Amino acid sequence: MSKAKIALVTGGSRGLGENMAINLAKKGLNVLLTYRSNREEADKTVSEVEKLGQKAYALQLDVAESKTFDAFVDEVKNVLESHFDSATLDYMVNNAGIGINTPITETTEQDFDTLMNIHFKGAFFLTQKLLPIMENGGGIVNISSGLARFSFPGYSVYGSMKAAIETLTRYQAKELGSRQIRSNVVAPGAIETDFGGGTNKNDGDKRTAIANFTALGRVGIPSDIGGVVAFLCTDDAKWVNAQRIEVSGGMMV
Numbered sequence: 001m002s003k004a005k006i007a008l009v010t011g012g013s014r015g016l017g018e019n020m021a022i023n024l025a026k027k028g029l030n031v032l033l034t035y036r037s038n039r040e041e042a043d044k045t046v047s048e049v050e051k052l053g054q055k056a057y058a059l060q061l062d063v064a065e066s067k068t069f070d071a072f073v074d075e076v077k078n079v080l081e082s083h084f085d086s087a088t089l090d091y092m093v094n095n096a097g098i099g100i101n102t103p104i105t106e107t108t109e110q111d112f113d114t115l116m117n118i119h120f121k122g123a124f125f126l127t128q129k130l131l132p133i134m135e136n137g138g139g140i141v142n143i144s145s146g147l148a149r150f151s152f153p154g155y156s157v158y159g160s161m162k163a164a165i166e167t168l169t170r171y172q173a174k175e176l177g178s179r180q181i182r183s184n185v186v187a188p189g190a191i192e193t194d195f196g197g198g199t200n201k202n203d204g205d206k207r208t209a210i211a212n213f214t215a216l217g218r219v220g221i222p223s224d225i226g227g228v229v230a231f232l233c234t235d236d237a238k239w240v241n242a243q244r245i246e247v248s249g250g251m252m253v
Contacts, residue, residue, distance in 0.1 A: 011096030019226030173242035189248025215250025
């Protein structure tokens, strides 16, 4: 029997990350997930993965703090050996993120730096630090946003960082091709989670507007996304590389 592959999901304790972890487990992968502050939610996700018969473990990580990455990688190595009986990861999903919605005229340098550190710098250097313990033939999935393709006032920095991660993805695919490591982007549309204050879930007028400019006529839910990410972490997607897959129900088409 072949050994289960292992995926690391940043921000895997709730919302989209939780659903990604569950769908990865359904595909037969073990899951190492990170959380920033909510250990209880992370433990619940670990429990859900284990109910599906796969191994899981949660580690604390603030992806905005790149100076902690070396210590985090050491933790990952220890957990891989002790909990997963492995020395390597197979897949990495850069999912952790926050939303700050401010007009260009009101965006502070601190807001800019926070979004850059989490959505671009953090993903860049965490991936770099983990590459030495990634299996050849594995893969990277970077989470972007429909806001890198279409524009809504207030998301200039967030959308720009997601556009940057999409460009980075193509470079990763090119530079890591010799190791047969694939890199792809999944770009969700508007999803009802607690992200960005939870307005996609709680604001009735916004939900109606989203439904009206989405071809499938509704706001997305986390389970619309997790299965696509999980697919990219399987051999069924072995020839999918350097691609941007928007999972938005047909927003702004």
